[in-house]
Amino acid sequence: MSVELYRELAWLPKPPPDFSPRCQELAKDAADLGKRTRLLANHALNEQQLSRLGRAIQSARRGGVSLAPLIPFRLGLIGNGTLDLIVPVLVATAARHGFALECITAAYDQFLQEALQPDSTLNKARPDAVLLAIDHRGFSLQPCPGNERAASASIDAALELLASIRAGIARNSGALCIVQTLAAPPEGLFGSFDRALSGTTRNLVDRINPRICESVLQSTDMLLDVAGIAETVGLADWHSPAEWNLAKLPFADAYVPLYAEHVARLIGALRGKSRRCLVLDLDNTVWGGVIGDDGLEGIQIAQGDATGEAFLSVQQLALGLRARGVVLAVSSKNTDAVARRPFKDHPDMLLKEDHIAVFQANWDDKATNIRAIAKELALGLDSLVFLDDNPVERGLIRRELPEVAVPELDSDPASYARTLAAAGYFEAINFSDEDRSRADMYQANARRLTLQGQTTDLRSYLRSLEMRIVFESFDRTTRARVTQLINKSNQFNLTTRRYTESQVEQLEQDPNAMTLHVRLFDRFGDNGIICVVICRLSRPDTWTIDTWLMSCRVLGRCVEQAVLAELLLRARAANVSTLEGVYLPTERNEMVREHYARLGFTRTEEGADGSSRWELSTDFELGDLPMTVEREKSSLEPV
Known part of the structure; x- marks a missing residue:
């Protein structure tokens, strides 16, 4: 298939013939604006159409119009090219993926200053993520054909610059970085020998990209493979010398929709919206x-x-x-x-x-x-x-x-x-052994439901599963999976608070936090980590449940009750007399509105927005559960 598949986003349906009038209507009618915007964005729109839609979304936001159910996300953009022209396209594309995107841009070619100054526009905005839109020109990779020493020094200098930018952003704003690989220019000096000869631009880019990838794998940042995108559509088409010379556009404007689509996929993957x-x-x-x-x-x-x-x-x-x-x-x-x-x-x-x-x-x-x-x-x-x-x-x-x-x-x-x-529906930002076995887990769960349909005695059915539940605190080996669950669980999630991997690591060391991840086994296999709980010491005798999320595939199997029993046990061991539960409503978590009521908590507060607070004495006792329990030995030592 030709390059038009990618340039025209041909996996999406064609734009409706009344696209322009519908765009105009967005400014006139605020009813269900978020839903209508997303439906309109979910077409194969070109750069001009996306820009128009993005500007309409930005205008609505400035006017205070709600974009619900689109999820707010703040994205910082820094780079060595002109980025302002890309912003409306990013905003419209993000709506396609379910996000109300707000972009914070820096002055042209000021990426180092924006990253390192604590009071810069970027850092003061506290974005959720920062896109480092820096191409090969931004790293000053100096060609030095045949000079290996100079080539190595040039690569090291570029990587040190990138590391400084990422460290500055992490330190000053706490945001994740979206780090790009570099698209090599198509022009060469030595023909086919360019790739092999040390110090040519092609050779420098080919050597720096694997090290960028390696550095991202060893961090909590995300990778945007611009080199891969450019090679897919063709380097000669990706780079536009005329547009760079005229407006410092980092790549041809025909590919802005494709670039924005890949950025929005990463945001979606970060927030758990990749398809399964x-x-x-x-x-x-x-x-x-x-x-x-x-x-x-x-x-x-x-x-x-x-x-x-x-x-x-x-x-x-x-x-x-x-x-x-x-x-x-x-x-x-x-x-x-x-x-x-x-x-x-x-x-x-x-x-x-x-x-x-x-x-x-x-x-x-x-x-x-x-x-x-x-x-x-x-x-x-x-x-x-x-x-x-x-x-x-x-x-x-x-x-x-x-x-x-x-x-x-x-x-x-x-x-x-x-x-x-x-189409990129299954975008990933990491990959674990548990990800690899997920298909088997869901397939086994379907067999469990089939078995359940063959019995009328639920208690007997649950015991027939031979369940074994394992409770452990957060640790290094499960940190990535815990972070992944925190950021993608939406339905059975009492507060939908999001934490980065570095913040999860901090929780592991926090003496005023109790962390718990839960794994469930049964006769059909390992369900993996299916629950995450974070409690914080809010008063000398009270744990507030900051986060309680669970996989929906284990609903109806008494896991909620088993988790509560474990929380009560650990709370008593820590001389805590009260558990406080919090429910913060979203469009996706209505199913857990009465979660605490079902577990025996007493409602103490109810907000006008549907939020609620609940309390339970740690003297509360639950009956027998249809599963065996395992935990780390140190988990019940007094703190």
């Missing part, structure tokens, strides 16, 4: 043809056949996503036994039944089936991506379930896998 489940149609999506009409021998998935290999590419991508933790499901208008037959009997099928967590093959409409898939997996609809070759089905899901991501596909199946990958 791929729902597959079958006929003419996973294989060519219609299994009910063409039969097992008639569908196209064979090696050596161009059409068949196109569909195998979809299966290969699906398996690759599953290997990194994405859950796979099926939604197909088909008779169940007929739909399953290729998975069981076709010799060229790469996908097998064991790879699919939920298999919905029936004659119900796909919106109904996708709702059922989300429910069975205990995932929100905004965690799902639906891949279907049929434009009618895609349109139905976009209309009925706008939270579900639905990539646009053209008529050529050879483009399906690339389009799905290019």
Whole structure:
């Protein structure tokens, strides 16, 4: 597929013909502005359209209009190019991903001063993250062909400058940094030999990028692979000498939408908005043809056949996503036994039944089936991506379930896998062993629900799971996973407070904080870390529960009660007589509004915004729980 896929964001539906009037309406009607803005942003808009939409959003914010349910996010921008022109595009693109973005920009080419001065505009704004939009020109990489000593010194100086900027931002604002790799210029002096010869610009960039990546991996910052983006669309197209000379634009303005899309994906991943489940149609999506009409021998998935290999590419991508933790499901208008037959009997099928967590093959409409898939997996609809070759089905899901991501596909199946990958729904900012096993965890949970449906005695069912719950304080080995849960859990989350990895590390050392992460095992396997709790000593005899979040996939299994029992035990050991619970409402956490009431707390305060405070004496006793408990031995020592 050509570069237009990326430049035109072709996985998104085309803009509506009335885009301009709808943009104008945003300024006239504030009702549901956030939702209407996001729906409008969720199209393949060009740079001019995104700029127009972004300016409308900025105008609404200045006018005090609510952008709910868009989530506020403050992004600092510093770099060596002109960044102000990019801001409206970033604002509109962020709305596509569910964020009300506010950008704080620095003066042109003042990135070092902004980072190092504690009272700079950037640092005083206390952004959530800072984008270091610095390209190869900002690091003054001096070509020195054939001079290895000078080349090494130039690379070291560039990396030291970058480290100083990142350290200054962390120290003065506490923000995470989004660190870019460098896109090499296409011009060379030695042709193919440029890459091999020490000290050429290409050689310098090639050597500095791996070290940038390594430094990010060893930190809590995030990586924006501008080098990868530029190489995907072509370095000659990415760099525009005319636009740099005229306006100091760091790359061609045609690619501003693509750049903004990648930035917004990272913000989404930071806030837990990356998708977790791929729902597959079958006929003419996973294989060519219609299994009910063409039969097992008639569908196209064979090696050596161009059409068949196109569909195998979809299966290969699906398996690759599953290997990194994405859950796979099926939604197909088909008779169940007929739909399953290729998975069981076709010799060229790469996908097998064991790879699919939920298999919905029936004659119900796909919106109904996708709702059922989300429910069975205990995932929100905004965690799902639906891949279907049929434009009618895609349109139905976009209309009925706008939270579900639905990539646009053209008529050529050879483009399906690339389009799905290019859409970036599964953006990651880190990767752990638990991420790798997530698909198996959700699949095992679906089997648990099947077992539950076969028994009418809930207590017997829970005991049949042979659950073992493990309580441990935060530590170095689980710090990244705990931080990930804190920043992506939205539904079962009493306060939705967010903490960086460095702040989590500080909590581990805080004598006035009690930290807890919870892992659950059962006869189907390891559910991983499914709960995080942070308590703070707010009064000499009181712990206030600052954070209590839990994975929805373990609801109904008495985990909440087990966690409370552990909190009470630890509180008594610390001579704490009262637990105080806090509920701060968001659009996503209505399900836990009465969480503390269900556990026996007494309401002590209720705010006009729906917030509430609760108290419970640590003398409170819970009954027997259907699980065994393990904990670190030191956890009950008096403090």
